Amino acid sequence: MSYLKWKRLCKTCGIRYAEIDNIGVHACRFHSGPLNRDGPGRWHPEGCWDCCGKSPYPYLSNGRRNPRYASKFVDGCTGMDHSALQTCFTASDNLQEKDWPVELCEQLSTDILKLREGNINIMHKGLRINRLGEFYVQRFAVDEAMLRAKHRFDGNKQMTTEIFYEKNGEQKSVVMDKDATVGDFLVQIGANNIKRGDVTVVEKNKKLLELDPNIVYSIYD
Numbered sequence: 001m002s003y004l005k006w007k008r009l010c011k012t013c014g015i016r017y018a019e020i021d022n023i024g025v026h027a028c029r030f031h032s033g034p035l036n037r038d039g040p041g042r043w044h045p046e047g048c049w050d051c052c053g054k055s056p057y058p059y060l061s062n063g064r065r066n067p068r069y070a071s072k073f074v075d076g077c078t079g080m081d082h083s084a085l086q087t088c089f090t091a092s093d094n095l096q097e098k099d100w101p102v103e104l105c106e107q108l109s110t111d112i113l114k115l116r117e118g119n120i121n122i123m124h125k126g127l128r129i130n131r132l133g134e135f136y137v138q139r140f141a142v143d144e145a146m147l148r149a150k151h152r153f154d155g156n157k158q159m160t161t162e163i164f165y166e167k168n169g170e171q172k173s174v175v176m177d178k179d180a181t182v183g184d185f186l187v188q189i190g191a192n193n194i195k196r197g198d199v200t201v202v203e204k205n206k207k208l209l210e211l212d213p214n215i216v217y218s219i220y221d
Ligand SMILES: [Zn+2]
Pocket: 030, 031, 032, 033, 049, 050, 051, 052, 053, 054, 076, 077, 078
């Protein structure tokens, strides 16, 4: 029997799994950000994971229930594969197509066909294609982890947005609360007005949520 079919125990969640059904599925979870042990982190207070703002502690030091505690998030907020050997993965754990055993190629073939047809509704969420057209498997949700590092999340909900703007010929960006206004944004970057393209002036009471994160705004006085 192929070693890919051996049953193993996941070091993180304790479930029994076989690699053949596990690789690239991201059925396990971890926290992609740190647990803020000594004071607040970038986005969240002490005692919370910075990636999701949830806390592993059901009670506060005063004996009250901790509103940040959520059992759903205790095991993690970001997807990864089960592993009997490690509790987190990095990009160096990517599995390149040329190294895939035959059984894995067969297992991934349906999703490969879907990706080739531009259908991203795949079971192996970690399956990716590089610029040379070669496939590889990411063992954890890399894009999600990066998003959680860049933005403030409440559980699975993204609470901030990134606004791109051009100032003195230089392209910059700031990450701010989606609920903040264009006025707040202008204060933050020390500018008076922004325009979308050359003509459309953006009103100061507009929420950042309503701005387009895919365009570069221009600053003017
Ligand atoms: Zn988390």
